[in-house]
Amino acid sequence: MSSEAFSWHSEAILYTPLGASISAKSSLAEDPKQTHPVAAFLKLLQDGHAPLVKSDGxxxxxxxxxxxxxxxxxSGGSTGEPKLICRSCKSWALSFQENAKLFTRKHKKSYATFGHLSHSLTLYAALEALTTGAEYHPLEGLGTKQQLKMIAHREIQILYATPTQLRILTKSATLQSRLKAVRGVMIGGGWLDRETKQRVQELCPNAEIKEFYGAAETSFITISDPSTPLGSVGQPYTSVRIKILDTAENKVKAGSSGEIWIKSPYLFSHYAEGVKQHxxxxxxWLSIGEIGKLDTKGNLYLTGRKSRAFKIADQNIYPDEIEVALCRHPxxxxxxxxxFPDKMRGATAVGVIATKSEExxxxxxxxxxxxxxxxxxxxxxxNLPIKDWPLLSSGKPDMTAIKKLVREMI
Known part of the structure; x- marks a missing residue:
């Protein structure tokens, strides 16, 4: 699989929410306009094209x-318009091989996703499943109770999800709806609070929860394990190198914050549409404008993104680290x-929260x-109830829409 195009594994099967099944053989026989978009994506790739899944599915x-x-x-598009990213099949195929080692299995693997295929996390999981001989169950568009029922009934083993998707899923779950067949939960696209992690573990009692940090441009950067310190996003993923540089691009000592730079075989090639200033x-080496620090043991801690930073009385404020702290409130x-604009200090910080008590x-x-x-x-x-949070197709909060709501609320 090293430098070749992705191909549908002969043992892989895609199961639609309605129960239809698509195999490698049947996907080639079907009209690309009538089949599932990931099947059409793989067919276009095999025909020598560079495909994409559009926002219309x-x-x-x-x-x-x-x-x-x-x-x-x-890209996720949480802070603005999504960017169209170009990358090689090899840049993802290498990590498919690494992820195969993460979870033990007794039977054929089965995957489920909750987001739209146009988002890189969902597309990644779909391709990992279908190119490695697993079952793939896309659950996007179903209600949470239907998703829970389908995961249980189909005995799905691996879930790929964002923290927001898991918060919504666990909110609808009961003790009777435990997903005992799930063996692994891969979580990316945001920070997972302790409360939600605990609820995911209760919902999936036999699962190993893996939180990873990365971006559409970088793919995997770090991955956590049970020994990861509180507040850290883990240590470098296999074959990833990380360095922290100051504004003059000099390396900083352990424990000091700076810009995160990445070198790995999983990096993207270029933006096909859209640009990112940072x-x-x-x-x-690649930087996407993230700020953070490494401790002496190589654990990475995030401060925030340059693109989200703002100044209050000439001091840089990174919303990301404040959000992580707020989510530790019980x-x-x-x-x-x-x-929010402030004539005296330039800006003031506004915290939008969703609470269990809804107060x-x-x-x-x-x-x-x-x-x-x-x-x-x-x-x-x-205080904005979780059901009222605008979400993107990626499963992340729509920051632009929420910011507009805040201006209306204040």
């Missing part, structure tokens, strides 16, 4: 001719921090004073 030939078995996927290449299950925690101010620096405490809090 159809597969199509990408904007440029294929060179060396390339394809397109989309994405840079240097001698084979009643808060989701948090988003954004800026504003009475101790929120005291709790923040004990867990956040003075300049990081949001001046305003808004």
């Amino acid at each position: 159809t597969s199509a030939i990408g904007p440029k001719a294929a060179v060396g078995n390339m394809f397109y996927s989309s 994405t840079r290449w240097r001698n084979g 009643d808060i299950v989701m948090a988003l921090v954004t800026d 504003m925690p009475q101790d929120i101010r005291n709790w923040c004073r004990q867990n956040l620096s003075a300049r990081s405490i949001p001046a305003i809090f808004c």
